[in-house]
Structures are given as structure tokens and as C-alpha cells.
Amino acid sequence: MKKLLSKQQGFTFVELAVVLSIMALLLTLSVVSLGGVQQQAYVGKSLEILLSDIKLQQTKAMNGATEENSTYRYGIHFETNTYTLFQGDTYNPSDTKNFTVTLDGQLTFASVTFPNSEIVFEKGSGEIVGFSDGNNTVSFSDGSATITLNQIGVFTTIN
Numbered sequence: 001m002k003k004l005l006s007k008q009q010g011f012t013f014v015e016l017a018v019v020l021s022i023m024a025l026l027l028t029l030s031v032v033s034l035g036g037v038q039q040q041a042y043v044g045k046s047l048e049i050l051l052s053d054i055k056l057q058q059t060k061a062m063n064g065a066t067e068e069n070s071t072y073r074y075g076i077h078f079e080t081n082t083y084t085l086f087q088g089d090t091y092n093p094s095d096t097k098n099f100t101v102t103l104d105g106q107l108t109f110a111s112v113t114f115p116n117s118e119i120v121f122e123k124g125s126g127e128i129v130g131f132s133d134g135n136n137t138v139s140f141s142d143g144s145a146t147i148t149l150n151q152i153g154v155f156t157t158i159n
Helices: 002-006 013-063
Strands: 074-078 082-087 099-102 109-112 118-121 137-140 146-149 155-158
Touching: 013 074, 013 082, 013 099, 013 118, 013 137, 013 146, 013 155
Parallel strands: none
Antiparallel strands: 074 082, 074 118, 082 099, 109 137, 137 146, 146 155
């Protein structure tokens, strides 16, 4: 009976090291996989905001809703990692009424095939000014999303 009580119980160093290394591996894998999910969620959110802003500018052009109660064209100007909502025939970087949205993180625009990297909506009708029959798209650099609009400003594809 004394032999059974005097025997020390516990884990050896090797057993603890194996368990800790397995836990570290699992933690690393879970963090890496969550990073991908987080990036997908961010791209989805950015795409939703961009689509909403495009429709907002088109609606403003159609309604003529401005502070001066007159009708103007409205548009969106694209840069590498920002886009700016503007009022008027063309984008003027010094206009104080502009509203710029910055894409966070690694997300940027890969290509904007609209003239002058702008989508401008005609006052009253909401049609795209200077529309060409070719592809009129906006796409993100990571290939996660591409938006195509037709002449009347309707999204024909959203990938």
C-alpha cells in the first residue's frame, strides 16, 4: 500500500510539450482560416456600400436633389483605393461638397473602364453620360468582385 501512495503522478515534460504544440498548431490554423473569412466579409461589405453609393448618386441626378434646389449631374470618381461622390458635370477635387470613401486594408480597384474613371449620371433621366457600348465595369484588385452597368445605370452583372 505504501508503494502505491508514494508513486508520483503527473505529466512528463514530453507529454506537456506534445499537447502544447498541438494546441499551438490548432490555434494557428483557426486564426489563419478566420483571416480569410474576415477578408470575404470586408469585400462583401465594401461592395454593398459601393453599390448603394452608385444608386444614391443616380437617384440624386434623377430627382435633382441639391441644396440649391436645382438640378445637377451627379457622379462617382474612382482612384486606386478611394472613390469620391461628386456633384456637377465632371469631378473637381477641390469642391467642398465632395464625399470621399476610402477602401480599408489591401482592397483596391483593379480597373474602371468608364471614361476618366468616372460614372456620371445625367440630370433628370439618370442615364450614364458618355456611355460606350463596350464593357463598362468596376472591379476590385483581388478579383473578388466586378460590377457592370448598362447605359441606364442598371447593374447587369455583379460577380
